[in-house]
Amino acid sequence: MDSRLRCRELKSKVMSAKEAAKFFKDGMVVGTSGFTPAGYPKAVPLEIANRAKNGEKIGLTIITGASVGPELDGELSESGVMKRRYPYQTNSTCRNKINNSDINYCDMHLSHTPQWVKYGFFGNMDIAIVEAVAITKEGHIIPSTSIGNSNVFVEYADKIIVEINTSQPLELEGIHDIYNVDIPPFRKPIPLTKVDDKIGTNYINCNKEKILGIVFTDIKDKTRPVSKIDDVSKKMADNLIEFLENEVRENRLPENLLPLQSGVGSVANAVMGGLVNSKFKDLVVYSEVIQDSVIDLIEAGKVKFASGTSLTISPERLDDFYSKFNNYKDKLILRPQEISNSPEIARRLGVIAINTAIEVDIYGNVNSTNIMGSRMMNGIGGSGDFARNGYLTIFTTESIAKNGDISSIVPMVSHHDHSEHDVMVIVTEQGVADLRGLSPKERAIKIIENCAHPDYKEALYKYFNEACEGKYKHTPHVLSKSLSWHDRFMKTGSMENKESLSQNN
Numbered sequence: 001m002d003s004r005l006r007c008r009e010l011k012s013k014v015m016s017a018k019e020a021a022k023f024f025k026d027g028m029v030v031g032t033s034g035f036t037p038a039g040y041p042k043a044v045p046l047e048i049a050n051r052a053k054n055g056e057k058i059g060l061t062i063i064t065g066a067s068v069g070p071e072l073d074g075e076l077s078e079s080g081v082m083k084r085r086y087p088y089q090t091n092s093t094c095r096n097k098i099n100n101s102d103i104n105y106c107d108m109h110l111s112h113t114p115q116w117v118k119y120g121f122f123g124n125m126d127i128a129i130v131e132a133v134a135i136t137k138e139g140h141i142i143p144s145t146s147i148g149n150s151n152v153f154v155e156y157a158d159k160i161i162v163e164i165n166t167s168q169p170l171e172l173e174g175i176h177d178i179y180n181v182d183i184p185p186f187r188k189p190i191p192l193t194k195v196d197d198k199i200g201t202n203y204i205n206c207n208k209e210k211i212l213g214i215v216f217t218d219i220k221d222k223t224r225p226v227s228k229i230d231d232v233s234k235k236m237a238d239n240l241i242e243f244l245e246n247e248v249r250e251n252r253l254p255e256n257l258l259p260l261q262s263g264v265g266s267v268a269n270a271v272m273g274g275l276v277n278s279k280f281k282d283l284v285v286y287s288e289v290i291q292d293s294v295i296d297l298i299e300a301g302k303v304k305f306a307s308g309t310s311l312t313i314s315p316e317r318l319d320d321f322y323s324k325f326n327n328y329k330d331k332l333i334l335r336p337q338e339i340s341n342s343p344e345i346a347r348r349l350g351v352i353a354i355n356t357a358i359e360v361d362i363y364g365n366v367n368s369t370n371i372m373g374s375r376m377m378n379g380i381g382g383s384g385d386f387a388r389n390g391y392l393t394i395f396t397t398e399s400i401a402k403n404g405d406i407s408s409i410v411p412m413v414s415h416h417d418h419s420e421h422d423v424m425v426i427v428t429e430q431g432v433a434d435l436r437g438l439s440p441k442e443r444a445i446k447i448i449e450n451c452a453h454p455d456y457k458e459a460l461y462k463y464f465n466e467a468c469e470g471k472y473k474h475t476p477h478v479l480s481k482s483l484s485w486h487d488r489f490m491k492t493g494s495m496e497n498k499e500s501l502s503q504n505n
Helices: 008-013 017-021 043-053 070-078 092-099 113-119 150-156 231-249 266-277 292-299 315-323 325-331 343-349 383-387 440-451 454-468 484-492 498-504
Strands: 029-032 060-063 082-086 127-135 141-143 159-165 211-217 260-262 283-286 303-308 332-334 352-356 359-361 392-396 425-427 432-434
Touching: 008 211, 017 043, 017 211, 029 150, 043 070, 043 159, 043 211, 060 070, 070 082, 070 092, 082 092, 113 150, 127 150, 141 150, 231 266, 231 392, 231 425, 231 432, 260 266, 266 292, 266 352, 266 392, 283 292, 283 343, 292 303, 292 315, 292 325, 303 325, 315 325, 325 332, 343 383, 352 383, 383 392, 425 440, 432 440, 440 454
Parallel strands: 029 060, 029 127, 060 082, 127 159, 159 211, 260 283, 260 352, 283 303, 303 332, 352 392, 392 425
Antiparallel strands: 127 141, 425 432
């Protein structure tokens, strides 16, 4: 215990998770550590859920950094404790509750969340629960595998509960860089000009008088597995690499590129992982999540430094990663998401933003959150933070989904997250559409020709040509048909117009 809890005054605050759970009352606003899903509290949320399962009335607003594991999002949503959720989630139970309107969910840009907390837009924060590897002798908190909004929650919550997780290695101490941003009009420039700059402390400053309890646990992060790189992902990665190589040849990028940002999940991991076999070297990463592909790139000698706000390593690799952690430690840094997702820093460093789309329309608008316009998948996450402010903004997607019943290239997106003003490049397994400097009609031709699946290309051209016959020619649409593909899918299970196909045959 002494190596983990170094502050003598706080040893009297050690308690069980069940005892700590009693502090939570109906209607409270609770902030927790955790980001995609790493470094989140586990033992106390499980006990809060048990209280509800045993018949107690308790409903909470939950604010995190991003997605968290099943012990938090899963159990609190299933038990009915979670009534309101911010700013991002990936848990299936939580998602279903959101789509059934049992949980009020506000999907947010991740860089905005800390400022909303500071200004009280969510209301007063009653309690923060933060996972740590240790508490310093002064009472400061050393985070575990993520920072997210933890530093802001610790500062602004009335009370704090710390979960010291002994399954998280003490070797994590030293990789954190905690820097706090003032609120306007007192905000100063963030003094970060290189990815490997260290500008803060390796602990979260904490008023120890606010600590209600300290809970020891050894429950591991429930990170998500990532799929192996399949042929489609490899083609997307190859297309991306070819595009980047051409940017270097045209003197629009240096040979070692610019700092890379990547979204999370299997597709993003696979596309990023494709860089292992590229000629690029001395790369740096300035992103939210450091996942498997970044570790692969470090091991391959391609990436020399990576900055994020969480370490999200797949379950099958987690033990191996920890056993070799000292090999990576001098190449990694974790920062609060107010820094990792800062528009100021993304613009200053010239980040190459690579994120995943659910669907893209022929004019370059991107939907990254809602299936068929209404069913929330996960949330916008940090893609907007980087898309609006990156040097290059790239979105990747397979050209079809559901075994070809859905085209990811559509006449009009069913939900709008990223406008054509922010989207520069679309990459599918079919090819690349560089949209920079093109008019809307030029973008449509480029996207259909280069990125659409052959099974849908003719139908997309048919829609576009009919739209061009209308009165207004700048961004042509046939409004009565612009969402007909989605409507057809909802009615028949496929976007393909089977009657038209049979008539043509």
